[in-house]
Amino acid sequence: MTIKYEKLIPRFLGYVKQNTRSDENSTTIPSTERQTVFLNKLKDELNEIGMSDVKINPSNSYLTAELPSNLDHEVPVLGLISHIDTADFNSVDIKPKIVENYDGKSIIKLDDDGKYTLDPKVFPSLLKYQGQTLITTSGDTLLGSDDKSGVSEIITTMEYLIANPDIKHGKIKIGLGPDEEIGTGADKFDVPDFGADFAYTVDGGPVGQLEYETFSAAALKVHITGKNVHPSEAKGIMINAVQVAVDFQNALPSVEVPEKTDGRQGFYHLLELNGTVDSADMSYIIRDFERDGLEARKANVKKITDELNSKYGEGTVEIDMYDQYYNMIDVIKDHMDVVKIAEDAMKNLDIVPDEAPVRGGTDGSKISYMGLPTPNLFAGGENMHGRFEYVAEESMEKAVDVILEIVKLNNNRKK
Numbered sequence: 268m269t270i271k272y273e274k275l276i277p278r279f280l281g282y283v284k285q286n287t288r289s290d291e292n293s294t295t296i297p298s299t300e301r302q303t304v305f306l307n308k309l310k311d312e313l314n315e316i317g318m319s320d321v322k323i324n325p326s327n328s329y330l331t332a333e334l335p336s337n338l339d340h341e342v343p344v345l346g347l348i349s350h351i352d353t354a355d356f357n358s359v360d361i362k363p364k365i366v367e368n369y370d371g372k373s374i375i376k377l378d379d380d381g382k383y384t385l386d387p388k389v390f391p392s393l394l395k396y397q398g399q400t401l402i403t404t405s406g407d408t409l410l411g412s413d414d415k416s417g418v419s420e421i422i423t424t425m426e427y428l429i430a431n432p433d434i435k436h437g438k439i440k441i442g443l444g445p446d447e448e449i450g451t452g453a454d455k456f457d458v459p460d461f462g463a464d465f466a467y468t469v470d471g472g473p474v475g476q477l478e479y480e481t482f483s484a485a486a487l488k489v490h491i492t493g494k495n496v497h498p499s500e501a502k503g504i505m506i507n508a509v510q511v512a513v514d515f516q517n518a519l520p521s522v523e524v525p526e527k528t529d530g531r532q533g534f535y536h537l538l539e540l541n542g543t544v545d546s547a548d549m550s551y552i553i554r555d556f557e558r559d560g561l562e563a564r565k566a567n568v569k570k571i572t573d574e575l576n577s578k579y580g581e582g583t584v585e586i587d588m589y590d591q592y593y594n595m596i597d598v599i600k601d602h603m604d605v606v607k608i609a610e611d612a613m614k615n616l617d618i619v620p621d622e623a624p625v626r627g628g629t630d631g632s633k634i635s636y637m638g639l640p641t642p643n644l645f646a647g648g649e650n651m652h653g654r655f656e657y658v659a660e661e662s663m664e665k666a667v668d669v670i671l672e673i674v675k676l677n678n679n680r681k682k
């Protein structure tokens with residue numbers, strides 16, 4: 268391939284080798300010390316490439332920096348955001364593999380033994396990448412394209428603009444944050460301190476993705492207290508916490524689960540179940556595109572809890588349920604110009620925007636609700652969060668192209 272952005276891929280390969288897995292059981296910000304180590308390295312790099320006002324915000328651990336405008340008029344300040352942590356999968360000693368000029372049909376061996384493979388029959392997305400250079404895992408870790416791709420693309424765009432001062436641009440703010448994968452990273456995002464008028468997370472999947480509709484989300488923890496007596500004299504006395512847990516799960520609509528839903532359908536997803544006769548704990552996530560739908564699901568959980576408690580005794584089932592984020596469309600609908608500029612940028616580059624709603628959330632879901640409209644742009648990765656993750660170098664270049672095009676289109680907008 269012709270190399271447009273010389274440092275993009277070397278930068279990415281360097282980043283993915285640095286373990287930045289977050290930890291949902293941690294209470295610190297960032298959740299893991301290794302993220303701080305990486306943020307400090309990025310901070311040095313941003314200073315080296317010539318960014319201004321490079322700092323790590325002590326309250327939220329976002330690394331932010333500014334590229335001052337070189338225009339003679341004011342335009343809206345563009346923000347670019349991505350996350351530095353990787354998902355809940357082995358991330359120790361990541362050894363990215365490069366498959367040059369992929370033929371679009373062969374099975375790619377990830378590990379040397381070929382226990383794990385990328386097979387186009389299993390992953391038809393591979394068919395799109397004929398003739399391209401793929402970066403894959405070596406089978407035992409994830410790749411971390413989510414979202415080291417976004418981080419690399421944003422920093423490379425900044426480096427490119429600094430190296431090419433003839434390209435005119437307004438003020439640009441970048442924000443690289445921790446703990447997106449555990450859903451807490453953006454909780455303390457500081458919109459006034461960031462200082463952008465509109466922003467994008469660069470955290471989407473394949474080329475063309477442009478996301479501004481997300482799930483509305485709640486988390487649910489269920490604690491069940493059983494009554495353990497000797498089985499020989501249990502009749503009418505024993506409450507088997509595991510059985511109550513099974514009853515709870517079976518009371519939820521069996522078809523409203525991730526594996527049986529798609530498109531705009533919501534679900535209840537049992538993530539974890541641990542139990543003995545004595546006690547059991549379950550952890551769920553609840554998702555719906557409509558706010559009313561989310562509320563209805565939460566009401567259903569309360570109803571099931573009440574029914575089980577009236578059957579087994581008050582206090583048998585205890586729930587802790589809280590909202591995580593809301594569908595950003597409620598905010599974005601009043602700022603559709605932010606979507607339009609991204610659409611136009613893609614169309615100018617012959618990329619067809621794919622605006623399907625995300626069956627998940629993004630940091631932009633929260634940040635949009637804080638007052639900064641923040642749709643999500645593609646970063647290029649496929650099969651995120653596991654050993655089958657891969658990204659094409661060409662996709663990452665296109666992400667940089669799109670960001671640069673947005674920068675240029677923004678020059679004609681009024682603050």
Ligand SMILES: [Zn+2]
Binds near residue numbers: 350413447470
């Ligand atoms: Zn991500």
